[in-house]
Amino acid sequence: MQRAYNFNAGPSAMPLEVLQEAQAEFLNYAGTGMSVIEMSHRSAEYAALHAETKALLRELMQIPDDYEIMFIQGGGSTQFLMTAANFHTQKYAAYVNTGVWAKKAMAEGKFFGEVYEAASSADKNHSYIPDSFNIKDGTSYVHLTANNTIYGTEYKSFPKFDVPVICDMSSDILSRKVDVKNFDLIYAGAQKNLGPAGVVIVIAKKAFLATARQELPTMLKYATFAANDSLYNTPPVFAIYMVNKTLHWIKEQGGVDAIAQNNAAKAKLIYDVIDGSGGFYKGHAVKEARSLMNITFNLATPELEKDFVAQGKAAGFVGIGGHRLVGGCRASAYNAVPLEACAALADFMKKYQREHE
Template identity: 90%
Template sequence: MKRAYNFNAGPSAMPLEVLLEAQEEFLNYQNTGMSIIEMSHRSSEYAALHAETKQLLRELMEIPEDYEIMFIQGGGSTQFLMTAANFHTKKYAAYVNTGVWAKKAMAEGKFYGEVYEAASSADKNHSYIPQEFTLRPDTSYVHLTANNTIYGTEYKDFPKFDVPVICDMSSDILSRKVNVKDFDLIYAGAQKNLGPAGVVIVIAKKSFLATAREELPTMLKYSTFANNDSLYNTPPVFAIYMVNKTLHWIKKQGGVNAIAKNNAAKAKLIYDVIDNSNGFYKGHAAPEARSNMNITFNLATPEMEKDFVAKGKAAGFVGIGGHRLVGGCRASAYNAVPLEACKALAEFMEEYMKENK
């Protein structure tokens, strides 16, 4: 079976090994005679899977014991709302505007109070990561977006603040090592580096959770999930099962540091083509802010970009068109995208350039 070179921005590539394991036991999980998608979330088999998934996350990310791990539905977009609903308890909430998803988070924050930009990269079309920040007194928290899928920028080092820090890591969680203790709450949709769409991983400091607003609908309160081990209602069982498989795969690769090394090598293959193309390919992100997850670039004209994407698709490359809001081209080289796929794309880019100079 020929597999596509999958560079989709999300849902995105998953490890073939994980897909094959899921396929093999899909009809009979743990010799129960049932598929995992048929089983009660109150069963002992699922309880063991649930607990192991949390433990794997804690081990791989080095999550301290004073942090809660939760599985929540609704995607990152619901987290935009939940974070503000629970923690926008003072006069202001601060957001660092590094692109579309940061702006969407800020828009949800407005439902619970006044928000402002602590910094923005909009002046240069979000091609860089701001390094200077202005926080007002009486600020509830500052919200960061670790990696910007649309513009292809990523924090290399995270700034420190004197207020709680909330971070959206949906598109680069477990792609590199981060110090969880630098954040009060981390959230990440699974569908880029950890599994299929359907579950969000939330990692929150217990003392921060204790400051949350409680006068909220049940399913908007983090305490509902924290106090019930994410089992207040039926969790997204299959998505969590696939996260579990993917975490085992990451561990088998050598852990987060090994994954990060591979990700850097993959991204370099494509950035090198861009940098050595004498302007044929124009990278969007400033070199010091380049994402290893989402590599964004332009060609001379929109027509040439359409031709590049079409010919790439014919050659087996999927998902190399830019986001509909900004156009251009994008290769998303998440954890499960193999090095061979990035080599093949780099070779295709070289060949396309030779034919179209």
């Protein structure tokens, strides 16, 4: 079977071993005679899976005991809403505007009070990460977007603040080591590095959860999920099952440090082509802010970019067109994208340049 070179930005590539394991036990999970998607979320078999998934996350991310781990439906976009609904309790909420998703999060925050930009990279089309911040008195929290899938930038290190920090890590969770203790709440949609769409991982400091607004609908309260082990209603069982498989795979690769080393090597293959192209390929992000997950670049004209994407697709490269809002080209080299795929794309880029200069 010929597998595509999958550079989709999400849903994205998953480890072949994980897909094969899921396929092998799809009709009979853990000897139950049922698929995992058929069984009760109250069953002993699912309870064991659920607990193990949390334990693997805690181990791989070194999550302290005073943090809750929750599985929530609705994607990152619902988290834009939930974070503000629960924690925008003072006069302001601060957002660092590093692109489209940060702006979307800020738009949801406006439903619950006044928001402002603590910093922005909009002046240079989100090609860099700001390093100077303005935090007003009476700020409930500052919201960061760790990695920017559309513009291809990421924080290499995270700033410290005197107010709680909420971070969207949807695009780079478990791609590199982060110190969870530096965040009050982390959320991440699974569909880029951890599994299929359908579940969001939320990691929150228990003391921070205690500060949340209480007068909210049941399903918008983090307290509902924390108090019920994410089982107040039926959780996205299959998505959590696939996250479990992917976490096992990450551990088998050598853990987060090994994954990070591989991700750096993958991204270097493609960035080296961009840097060595003499301007044929133009990277969007400044070098010191380049994402290892989302490699964004342009060619001389939109027409040439369209041809590059079309020829790439014919050669087996999927998902290398830029986001519809900004155009250009993008290769999303998430955890499960193999080194060989990035090497093949680098070779294709060199060949395309030779034929079109």
